[in-house]
Amino acid sequence: MDATVNQINERKFCTACYTQVDQEDQFCNSCGYPLKGTEQEQERFMSVRNVKEIDLVEANIKIKRASYALYFIAGATVLMGLIMYGSSKTVEVKNDLLLINIILAAIYAGLGLWCRSKPLAAIISGASLYALVLILNAIVSPLTIVSGIIFKIFIIGYFIRGIKSAVEAEKLKKELNIG
Numbered sequence: 001m002d003a004t005v006n007q008i009n010e011r012k013f014c015t016a017c018y019t020q021v022d023q024e025d026q027f028c029n030s031c032g033y034p035l036k037g038t039e040q041e042q043e044r045f046m047s048v049r050n051v052k053e054i055d056l057v058e059a060n061i062k063i064k065r066a067s068y069a070l071y072f073i074a075g076a077t078v079l080m081g082l083i084m085y086g087s088s089k090t091v092e093v094k095n096d097l098l099l100i101n102i103i104l105a106a107i108y109a110g111l112g113l114w115c116r117s118k119p120l121a122a123i124i125s126g127a128s129l130y131a132l133v134l135i136l137n138a139i140v141s142p143l144t145i146v147s148g149i150i151f152k153i154f155i156i157g158y159f160i161r162g163i164k165s166a167v168e169a170e171k172l173k174k175e176l177n178i179g
Contacts, residue, residue, distance in 0.1 A: 015042070016049055017177055031177045052172050059169040063123070066162020067115035069155055070126045074108035077101050104133065120166035127159035 012021050016033040026036050031049075034041045081101025088094040108126060115122040134152065137144040172178075 016046060019177075049176065052176055056169055056172040056176065056178075059165040059172065062161050062165035063115065063119045063169060066123045066126075066158050066165070067112045067119070069158040069162070070108050070112035070115060070122070073126070073130060073155065074105040074112065077105040077108060081105070104129075120163065120170060123159060123162040123166055127156070127163065130155065130159070 012023055012035075013019065014021050014028040014031060014033050014035065017028060017031040019028065019030040021028050021030075021035060027034055033045055037045070078101060081098045084101070085094045085098040088097060107129065111122045111126040111129075115126075134144075
């Protein structure tokens with residue numbers, strides 16, 4: 001019984017990441033915190049860690065904006081499907097256009113949801129799908145390249161920033177030992 005109490009009393013936790021460490025450890029095996037370092041070394045480690053945590057918050061904000069772009073594209077796709085449905089002359093073409101646009105919108109919305117758990121994969125998938133749709137539209141009707149060009153540049157910019165931020169967030173999570 002006394003051995004168990006002594007083991008509990010001997011447990012030590014890292015100040016930075018709160019993982020259990022051994023009494024004789026010089027550094028935390030999880031995050032690298034200098035357990036037996038000078039006060040100055042420990043403060044420097046914590047200040048660098050705090051900066052990384054702030055960078056991670058900023059990266060997550062940009063990732064969220066990229067997921068909003070996916071939702072926006074989903075909404076715009078449904079709207080365009082309805083407009084094309086209303087302006088088409090043949091019933092078969094109307095139904096096909098509407099169905100294709102609803103399926104695309106559902107995919108974009110799904111990617112937006114997936115962005116919460118796997119942002120890099122979701123944003124890359126969304127950007128690839130968006131580029132593919134733009135290319136297919138340009139093949140069918142070359143004038144679609146220039147129509148809405150500002151909107152297209154805006155969306156592509158969000159995707160690029162989102163991808164950069166997702167890569168940065170993954171790097172920071174590894175450095176901060178965050179799952």
